[in-house]
Amino acid sequence: MSxxxxxxxxxxxxxxxxxxxxxLDEAMSLDVNLKxxxxxxxxxxxxxxxxxxxCLSNASYMVRLDPDVVNPAALVEQLKxxxxxxxxxxxxxxxxxxxxxxxxxxxxxxxxxxxxxxxRHQRPDLTDLEFGAELNGFSTTDDFIDAMVSAPALISMxxxxxxxxxxxxxxxxxxxxxxxxxxxPRTFTPERAFGWGGAFSxxxxxDGAGGYQLFGLCPAPIVQPAQTLPDFRDSYTFPRPGxxxxxxxxERPEFDEVRARVEEGTFAYRIEELEFTPADWFARPDETVxxxxxxxxxx
Amino acid sequence: MALRIQQPGLMTTVQDEGRxxxxxxxxxxxxxxxxxxxxxxxxxxxxxxxxxxxxxxxxGPQVEFTEDTVFAVTGAxxxxxxxxxxxxxxxxxxxxxxxxxxxxxxxSGARAYVAVAGGIDVKPVLGSRSTYTLCGxxxxxxxxxxxxxxxxxxxxxxxxxxxxxxxxxxxxxxGAVELRVVVGLASYxxxxxxxxxxxxxxxxxxxxxxxxxxxxxxxxxxxxxRTQPRGAGSDPxxxxxxxxxxGSIQIxxxxxxxxxxxxxxxxxxxxxxxxxxxxxxxxxxxxxTGDVTRFVPVSLEGALAARxxxxxxxxxxxxxxxS
Numbered sequence: 001m002s003x004x005x006x007x008x009x010x011x012x013x014x015x016x017x018x019x020x021x022x023x024l025d026e027a028m029s030l031d032v033n034l035k036x037x038x039x040x041x042x043x044x045x046x047x048x049x050x051x052x053x054x055c056l057s058n059a060s061y062m063v064r065l066d067p068d069v070v071n072p073a074a075l076v077e078q079l080k081x082x083x084x085x086x087x088x089x090x091x092x093x094x095x096x097x098x099x100x101x102x103x104x105x106x107x108x109x110x111x112x113x114x115x116x117x118x119x120r121h122q123r124p125d126l127t128d129l130e131f132g133a134e135l136n137g138f139s140t141t142d143d144f145i146d147a148m149v150s151a152p153a154l155i156s157m158x159x160x161x162x163x164x165x166x167x168x169x170x171x172x173x174x175x176x177x178x179x180x181x182x183x184x185p186r187t188f189t190p191e192r193a194f195g196w197g198g199a200f201s202x203x204x205x206x207d208g209a210g211g212y213q214l215f216g217l218c219p220a221p222i223v224q225p226a227q228t229l230p231d232f233r234d235s236y237t238f239p240r241p242g243x244x245x246x247x248x249x250x251e252r253p254e255f256d257e258v259r260a261r262v263e264e265g266t267f268a269y270r271i272e273e274l275e276f277t278p279a280d281w282f283a284r285p286d287e288t289v290x291x292x293x294x295x296x297x298x299x
Numbered sequence: 300m301a302l303r304i305q306q307p308g309l310m311t312t313v314q315d316e317g318r319x320x321x322x323x324x325x326x327x328x329x330x331x332x333x334x335x336x337x338x339x340x341x342x343x344x345x346x347x348x349x350x351x352x353x354x355x356x357x358x359g360p361q362v363e364f365t366e367d368t369v370f371a372v373t374g375a376x377x378x379x380x381x382x383x384x385x386x387x388x389x390x391x392x393x394x395x396x397x398x399x400x401x402x403x404x405x406x407s408g409a410r411a412y413v414a415v416a417g418g419i420d421v422k423p424v425l426g427s428r429s430t431y432t433l434c435g436x437x438x439x440x441x442x443x444x445x446x447x448x449x450x451x452x453x454x455x456x457x458x459x460x461x462x463x464x465x466x467x468x469x470x471x472x473x474g475a476v477e478l479r480v481v482v483g484l485a486s487y488x489x490x491x492x493x494x495x496x497x498x499x500x501x502x503x504x505x506x507x508x509x510x511x512x513x514x515x516x517x518x519x520x521x522x523x524x525r526t527q528p529r530g531a532g533s534d535p536x537x538x539x540x541x542x543x544x545x546g547s548i549q550i551x552x553x554x555x556x557x558x559x560x561x562x563x564x565x566x567x568x569x570x571x572x573x574x575x576x577x578x579x580x581x582x583x584x585x586x587x588t589g590d591v592t593r594f595v596p597v598s599l600e601g602a603l604a605a606r607x608x609x610x611x612x613x614x615x616x617x618x619x620x621x622s
Contacts (some may be wrong), residue, residue: 006487006525013483015544017602018575021484028530028539052526055323057566058530062542064322067577067603068610122534157540159325159565167542174530176307180532181568183552197568199530206434211568225424225436231402237324243507 003187010083012076012109017067020076023060024083028199033156033168034089034278037242042082050075056241058156058200089278098152098244098296100270101203105129105145105216105253109190114214120184128213132179132196133299145249147177148215149291152246153201155239158218163223165239167201167247172285181211192218194247219250219258220267230268244274246296272296300366300417302353304448305399308360310509312430313419313438313450315351317561321425325565329429329437332510332561332584333410335470335613336374340414342617343371343391345459349429350418355411356509357587359402361442363415364394369416369458372400374468375408375585376472390463408472409587416458420451422509432510433562465619468612476504476586478558478579479597479605480548485538485570490552493521494572502556502592510562513583515592519554522570532568546575546583548594558583578605 011023024039025032040056043063054060061269065075106129119125123131133144153167169176181197186209189195193204195212202212205223222239224232231238238243249256261267272295281288303612304311314337319329331337331354331498343603353360359377364370372379373390379386380401388411394400402411421428421439430438439450486494502515522535530539536551543549543559543614549569550556558575560583576597586592 014481014574014599014602015484016481016546016576017599017606018577019547019574021542023541025528026531026539027528053322057540057542057567059539060541062566064544067606072599072603074371157566158323159542160567161564162321162325162436164325168530176529178530178532180534181537183534185551198532198537199525200540208433209564221388255330260379 010081014072017072018065020063020065020072020079021060022062022079023061028059028168029173030154030168030170030278031089033154034092034286035086036061037094038086038089038092041083042086043079043199046082048078055159056157058168069252071119090282092278094242094276096242096244096274096276096293097271098274099244099248099297100256101218101247102220102250103194103216103218103247104250104252106141107217107255110193110214110217113186113188113190113193116188117182117186120186122180122183129215132177132213132215135179136177147175148196148201149247149249152244152292155241155243155245156200158239158241160202161206163205163237163239164202165222165243165245167245168199169201169245170281170285170289181215185209185211189214190217192221194218219255220262220269228265229262238269242278244292246293270296300369300452300454302415302419302450302452303363303592304360304444304446304450305363306361306446307444307448308402309357309358310356311360311444311571312354312432313421314354314429314528315427316349317429318425318427322565325562326425327431327561327565329427329431329510329561331412333374333412333581335581335609336410336412336618338613339389339464339616340371340373340412341418343373343389343459343462343620344369344414344416344456344463345391346414346416346456347417350414350453351421353413355402355413356409357405359411361399361401363399364396366396368394368452369460370394370400371414372409372411373463376406377408377411378403378406387463389466389469391458391460393460408585410584413467415452417453417456420453425466431562433564462620464616468616468619470581470585472585474505474590476582476590476592477595478582478592479576479602480573480594481576481599481602482573482596484547484572484574486572488522488535488570489524489572490521497572498594498596502594504586504588504592506588510560511582512557512559512563513559513586514555520550522553536570537568538570540566542566543571544574546577546580547571548573548575560584576602576605578609580604
């Protein structure tokens with residue numbers, strides 16, 4: 001039986017015989033996610049026998065392996081070597097893209113869901129948005145929304161159900177928004193709901209269970225199995241690890257207009273290619289974010 | 300050749316080995332919940348490995364064969380009949396055009412498998428014909444079968460009627476389930492006494508038990524108090540969102556553990572305390588609401604030994620009917 005003390009550093013853990021979960025840190029930070037991105041890329045480049053899949057997570061990563069090909073304990077030793085070889089995670093340059101993600105906050109669909117599952121919430125007397133605002137010290141929900149759209153989110157993990165992007169906002173740690181997940185997960189969340197759990201924003205691609213606080217609804221899809229929209233021609237999934245999602249508050253007319261374009265098959269995301277060097281952001285966070293937005297929307 | 304679904308049963312889906320790729324973008328494997336019964340069903344009818352079958356949960360379907368073929372039924376003890384005549388499970392049989400396969404009430408286990416020579420021929424989605432129930436992808440139109448569905452069957456396999464697996468190799472299924480677990484992940488988050496008690500508790504499978512996951516009731520765990528790390532959220536059951544292995548056990552709120560299974564979410568923000576070993580995932584798939592379940596800690600070496608034992612059992616079972 002494991003000790004009940006928190007791990008001092010990286011925790012290598014066997015998930016049964018077919019998985020290894022590597023927790024690089026208990027806490028989330030941009031640094032730890034950059035570390036996970038560097039290690040998982042190095043691991044992929046090695047193309048080790050028996051490694052079936054490499055799953056990037058926020059402050060961790062996971063390996064799905066074939067124990068008939070590689071001994072899980074031996075693989076952990078290799079993973080430790082890879083970790084020891086990687087040291088500098090800020091001066092990397094991520095070739096990525098910044099994407100405009102319109103969000104209708106306080107929409108009627110997520111509002112109905114929020115109401116339906118009050119019995120699973122910490123504060124049944126508040127909406128999720130009111131709860132998040134109060135918890136993070138905002139006097140109004142509008143101020144809270146402004147903070148959520150103030151800087152883009154780095155996609156630090158993809159999963160839950162196909163294509164859910166976890167977004168870690170590019171603001172200094174003292175400005176990070178943080179909310180708990182529901183006490184007990186909901187059994188329903190509407191398709192394209194925008195939410196927040198822990199320090200992460202997320203979009204629910206399809207109807208399903210979920211535990212994040214729900215704040216709004218996106219008009220545009222992030223998964224499209226039919227692959228008819230221009231952004232989905234090459235892949236049924238839209239988000240990629242390392243993307244920068246810039247959430248933008250919209251009103252109902254724009255929501256309806258985007259929905260119509262999605263329905264007629266003409267919608268395309270506003271996207272700009274970008275070379276992101278984390279060291280720049282660490283040195284000048286607000287200026288770096290401002291120039292990212294300028295690149296996306298023009299001066 | 301096709302299967303015409305006259306009655307769908309409670310929850311019947313098309314399944315195969317499942318997806319081997321896509322977990323990194325959130326696509327779980329899906330696939331047969333009881334891989335042993337699934338593989339034997341294919342073997343009995345002479346199918347190559349990996350062809351798709353029907354997985355019927357709790358209550359079997361009523362299925363008409365539109366042409367002569369060979370089929371087999373394995374898995375849960377759910378007495379099968381062909382045109383009303385009792386039929387041996389774990390054996391392959393000839394069916395004539397118009398014959399109807401039906402099932403009686405479930406006696407033990409949870410999931411029965413029906414393999415047909417040539418396999419169920421739905422269009423593969425992302426490398427597999429398996430139905431991913433949580434998001435409605437793959438399989439037959441991404442959903443459980445309904446009356447009136449007509450399922451194409453592949454050609455190119457003649458079928459091997461009259462095969463019969465050795466009775467002694469039929470897995471024992473009872474209402475008392477033991478699942479071996481490699482303890483790890485965030486188990487350090489649980490008070491040691493409480494973690495020990497977790498493995499001494501008689502857990503009961505709740506009605507919330509399906510291909511996505513099984514929820515259990517019967518006890519609770521105490522979390523080690525801590526200042527929550529940045530990004531995790533304030534509830535002690537929360538962690539910074541992390542990947543979930545198939546078979547991993549999480550305990551949202553500290554009560555009602557959930558074992559995540561073939562169609563589960565691939566990651567999230569609840570602390571997980573360990574993972575059911577691959578050799579026992581079939582056992583979960585044959586457990587049902589109300590079954591008493593014990594989680595038993597096992598070492599990695601123990602998990603690997605169990606995996607080898609399972610492979611030997613499968614080979615022995617296959618050898619018992621194919622020469």
